[in-house]
Amino acid sequence: MNSDFVKLLATNKKAWHNYTIESEYEAGIVLAGTEVKSIRKGGVSFQDSYAEIKNGEIFLRQLHVSPYKYAYYSNHEALRTRKLLFHRYEIKKLMAKIKERGYTLVPLKIYFRNDKIKVLIGLCRGKKLYDKRESIKQKDIKREMDRDYKKKSN
Secondary structure (H helix, E strand, O other): OOOOOEEEEEEOHHHHHHEEEEEEEEEEEOOOHHHHHHHHOOOEEOOOOEEEEEOOEEEEEOOEEOOOOOOOOOOOOOOOOEEEEOOHHHHHHHHHHHHOOOEEEEEEEEEEEOOEEEEEEEEEEEOOHHHHHHHHHHHHHHHHHHHHHHHHHO
16 A cells, blocks of 8 residues: 655646656755745746756756745755755666767656655657647647537536
């Protein structure tokens, strides 16, 4: 029996539009106390954020966590680089994939799992413009089919 409590805090909706997600990995993230409070209040933005591997460690860059307004003197920097917590074998596997042309690591979601903040990182390949158009077309077709189905059932 799995008794994980998961509460979604933020989602990177643009990632599914701009990238084809090959695989997903869950990682812990190193945060300051004021960052946790700010993320809990919803003060996080994925705009242009990405992950990179440096010296055998993975870091999350350009993730905007708003300063916590009730902090006195120990507030955090909004766009600081944050370390992600992965197993060594996962980092090696990701390094091999990243060396292939066209892959990047993009944060997809931030959520609480059993009172710890986790980040879902996607191994992604960028979509071309025609791929994005095809995705929009498929979404529109599905929406029309759902609408027709709803009309028939009423």
